[in-house]
Amino acid sequence: MDLHFSAEDQQFREMARDWLRDNIPAGRRPHHGEEMRTFDTAWQKTQFDAGWAGISWPTEYGGLGLDLTRQLIWYEEYARAGAPDNHLCFVGLNHAGPTIVSHGDEHQKRKYLKPVLSGESIWCQGFSEPNSGSDLASLSTRAEIDGDELVITGSKIWTSHGHLSDMQELLVRTDPDAPKHKGISWVIFDMKVAGLELRPINIMTAPNLPHFVQCFYDEARIPLANVVGGLNNGWKIAMSTLGFERGTAQIKDQIRYAHLVEEMITRAKKRFGSENLHTDEIGSRLAQLRADMAAARAMTYMTVSRAKAGNPGAESSLMRAMVGQVQQKVRRLALDIIGPEALENPDEDDWVYFYLRTFSTTIAAGTSQIQRNIIGERVLGLPK
Amino acid sequence: MNLLPDSQQQQILDTLSGLLREKAPIDRFREHGEVGNEDDRLWPILGDLGFLGLGISDSFGGVGLSAAEEVLVYREFGNQLLSVGVFGLTLGARIAALGGDDTMCRQILSGSLIIGVASSLHTPVQMSETACAGAFHLFEASKADLILLMNEQGAALITADQFVERKSVKPMDAILTLERSQLPASRPALWIDASDDALHTRAILLASAYATGIAATTQSMAVEYAKIREQFGKPIGSFQAVKHLCAEMAIRSEAAQSQCLFSALVVAEDRDDKDFQAISSKITSVDAALQNAASNIQIHGAFGFTAEANAHHFLKRAHVMDQLWGDLRHQRARLLSLPTPAT
The missing domain is CATH 1.20.140.10 (Butyryl-CoA Dehydrogenase, subunit A, domain 3)
Known part of the structure; x- marks a missing residue:
């Protein structure tokens, strides 16, 4: 047991502290809409350009390839400096990105990871459904295989900032006959694809401005190659x-x-x-x-x-x-x-x-x- | 940075937990009389193996390790509800070593001196090198040669016969002997000023470590029972009402244990925020011990309410840990008065 950080870790901490002090954006972060997107993506790009994005992500995909201690130090200094949380980048940086790092194929890694770090690509989550909340594995949004494509029909809900996002990590049912945990796939969904409609949902902090969206998929088509980690392996x-x-x-x-x-x-x-x-x-x-x-x-x-x-x-x-x-x-x-x-x-x-x-x-x-x-x-x- | 025990620390832990399981199983209380215990038979064994002098320099017969190792063994002491007389020995040996009394230190570490623990009652206490005075509870003092007494000003060992109007009272925690007594202004046999060593901070830390043991053991007792006790044709642990109680116990245990280990390292380094961290540890761990001990009784149902079940011993001892060196209310007031730590 010890509380010490190595000399290299300390040096990293000081560099992070100095950089954050000089570079965190001025002014209050907007809580809504395009203004928020502009603010969050610009701040993410500033971090990326200066070489601070993706502390623990592999270097070949734009990260720094450092260990968890450095990640801890970065977060400590980030919070200490009072740097704003770029919530819009959260799903990409903390969920979709790490999922692709762990389970994606080479093509997926090359294509999707770097734009997350640079703030060019905003991800949202498509997990919950109107009838599948806590019982997530009961989800029923269907994806049927048609040649080298998946055809998606159904609905997702409580998607934060879906209307401001470029990409979506999406859980779909690819085998309706399998037990409920075994027929689900994790797929990369492009929010610009035809057949997607969004309905805004406001939240209790801002009754007039959308935060969530409900997504309706009507035979929306994505490449079969967008499945991450194997067909029907999505729950795991x-x-x-x-x-x-x-x-x-x-x-x-x-x-x-x-x-x-x-x-x-x-x-x-x-x-x-x-x-x-x-x-x-x-x-x-x-x-x-x-x-x-x-x-x-x-x-x-x-x-x-x-x-x-x-x-x-x-x-x-x-x-x-x-x-x-x-x-x-x-x-x-x-x-x-x-x-x-x-x-x-x-x-x-x-x-x-x-x-x-x-x-x-x-x-x-x-x-x-x-x-x-x-x-x-x-x-x-x-x-x- | 690493909060997990290293291999040497793990070895200390394994040796001790094996020893205590054999020599001090929780069921030992059933074989004893109405009040008290025979844990003083363990002191020479624990002393011999070095467990009483882990934080004492080897020139005084100790092992020369730090508060980190002391905290690990006090968690084990809490698991087995070892007599709180052990606090008198660990902290008394430290006072003797810092006071330069080599003979006394070695006697304590060999288990041949018994040291009771004084805990202040509601009246103000006087504490200085020349005179200590006040009204006290004395734990495990019936056979004691010396009494351990400390607060924020300093730490003292006082010969037991200086305490007057000693009166045995019926203890809520019947495994311990308890007396009420007065200490007229008396010069301590040994005095260590708080400016020379943060003994009071260390006492709070060790009490919190002991409390994490209570929190962890009551958690595992409740979880094991919830796995085997069946009602409505299923183990009760499959019902969310019970499962979530167990989950709450685990959250509290983890918080208390983590903070206790963290603050032990801060105390070992004598950092400026040692009081802040140790008091935070006492607050989270005593709270965890009290709440987990209560949940353990609840999950055991009517059996948990019996004298025969061991669940009540843990609850009662958690209340003793709360009182030692300042209860939750006192610790919260102190914590609020401290400056924000620099780190």
Whole structure:
């Protein structure tokens, strides 16, 4: 056991810190629409051009080929610098990309990976369906093989930023007669293909602006060569990257939230007086969250330690569950510290906006209830 | 950076857990009388194998390792609910070594001195090199030669006969002996000022490590029971209501364990944020121990509520860990008063 980083790691950290300080974009990140796309893709391109994109991705596909410790350091410095999260690039960088790195063929890797890193290609997710949410494997969007093409018919829903995306990681049923987990394929879908229609869905933080879309596929055709990791092997492919990649990406959030708790303490002292705070219910909750955020960072280090020992394992789901629930507690407490002003102008006050936004953290990528099933069954070995 | 034990640390762990499973199985409490335990029979064995002096320099008869190894063994002590008298020995030996009392240090490490543990009651405590005073709970002090006493100002070993008005009280955790007593202003036999060594921080850290053992063991007891106990024709662990309770236990255990190991390394390096990290560790681990111990009773159903089941021992000991060197309320207030760590 040790907390030391090597001299090379330290040097990497200092370079990352210096570069981030000089290069993070000025101004508040827009939360919606084309403005957000312009902001996020430009910031991603800036990182790529300077050689900071894809820390752990292979060098032959535009990455830096570095280990998980460097990835951890980069995320730590990224959050410490207050760099904006480019959510629009999230699926490409943390899910579709790593899936193609692990399971794609050479042609797929050459074609799709670099544009993710450079910010040219925005990916969205096509997993959930109107009748297949937590029971994802029951999905029914069909893909029929017609020569060297797949013909897709059906519907996907809760696709974040689908209307701003270029590509989609899509789960389709390619063998309706097989058991439900065994007839699914993971495919690369081009959002410009004919036969796709989008219906916008607004979310609770912005009742007038689309966030999700529902996708309707009406005999949309893509090359059969867009199947990643083999026909009917999609469930395994999707599950293999779902947990771990999202877990490491959470490092940024966890550090950002630790900083937020410190800001909240300063603001609470101003509002309630520092001499009163330690006897106040708000003070007790702040202290608990300080301890929780310290533990969340230690869990991250534990997860990285396990992964470096070659055993990423299902335990990373423990960290995800912890961080998700603590984020909600932090945001709720932030609102209590603000007081009555919290009822005003939610779009302009980030503390209010993100309070509402954080309700997604225990729903997206598997609800916290499904995650507890996964922990019970895969970490603890409890029966189904 | 690596939070996993290295091969030497793993070897220490394997040796100790094997030894404790044999010499100190949880079922040992059933064979004992109404109050107390016979764990002091283990002290010479643990001392002989070096487990009491892991963090003590070898020139004083210790092993010369760090807080990291101490934390690993205290987690095992918590797994087996070893008598809290062991805190008196580990921390007492450190006081003796830092105070330059080689003879006393070696006596403690050989298990031939018994050291009780004082925990302050509600009244203010006086603590200095010249005089310590206050009202205390004394744990495991009935046969003790010395009493361990510490707070944020420093750490003291006080000869047991300086405590007056000693009165045995019926302990909630009946495996431990408990007394109430007064300490009139008394000069400690040995005193280590907090500015010379963060003994109080280390005590908090070791209590938190012990609590992670309680959290982990109650988690595995509950999970194992949920796999074999059947109702409605299925193991109860297949029902989400039970499964999710177990998952919550695992999340709390992982958080507590990770923070405890992290803070042990911070304490070992004597970093500026050692109090911040160790207090965070005590808060998360005591919370995990209390909640997991409660869930373990719940998952065992009516059997969990019996005296015969071991589940209640873990809950009661978790409350002792909460009280030692400041309870959750106290630790939260302290944590809030500390500056933001630099790293």
